[in-house]
Amino acid sequence: MDRLLRNLVIFISVMTILILLLAISLLQYGPSLGIMGSIAISLLAIPIGIAAAFSLRSRGSPGPWLGSIFLLMCGFSLIVSGMAMFSEGQTLQGALYFLLGISTFRRFPTLRSEAFLRWYSGSVNIPNTGGMLNEGEVLASCPECHSILAVMPRELNIGDRCPNCSGFLVKGPL
Numbered sequence: 001m002d003r004l005l006r007n008l009v010i011f012i013s014v015m016t017i018l019i020l021l022l023a024i025s026l027l028q029y030g031p032s033l034g035i036m037g038s039i040a041i042s043l044l045a046i047p048i049g050i051a052a053a054f055s056l057r058s059r060g061s062p063g064p065w066l067g068s069i070f071l072l073m074c075g076f077s078l079i080v081s082g083m084a085m086f087s088e089g090q091t092l093q094g095a096l097y098f099l100l101g102i103s104t105f106r107r108f109p110t111l112r113s114e115a116f117l118r119w120y121s122g123s124v125n126i127p128n129t130g131g132m133l134n135e136g137e138v139l140a141s142c143p144e145c146h147s148i149l150a151v152m153p154r155e156l157n158i159g160d161r162c163p164n165c166s167g168f169l170v171k172g173p174l
Contacts, residue, residue: 012056064104
């Protein structure tokens with residue numbers, strides 16, 4: 001999880017720089033409603049991206065929300081500028097970032113779980129495990145309801161079910 005968080009901070013930082021460069025490069029085009037709108041959204045997204053990166057790095061509570069809003073704004077900015085410049089690739093890239101931003105909202109129940117909040121805040125105490133994980137246990141999320149569970153990966157089999165939603169914890173072969 002620490003590596004995932006670090007990679008997310010790097011991704012948002014790089015994306016913030018790219019959105020700044022996009023806003024600067026759009027200044028060379030004539031003033032149209034689409035171009036000016038994209039520049040405005042890009043300039044609004046930059047401080048949100050910086051705040052998201054710092055908040056995630058310091059594990060502040062608004063970090064996940066800011067990151068999702070940043071992705072939505074970047075996606076919208078790329079869609080608008082791509083359409084204004086008739087760039088199919090840029091429009092498609094913006095649509096993908098926009099969908100990524102929307103899909104992150106689906107993960108908020110997991111991000112609000114007590115186990116994640118304790119890990120995110122740096123607490124060693126993990127709920128429903130007596131404060132500590134037993135030897136061989138790791139925290140994992142259910143693929144169906146995204147609740148966080150303590151599991152022993154070596155002992156999981158295809159028939160194991162989530163205690164919260166009764167969904168299968170292990171997906172079968174495709």
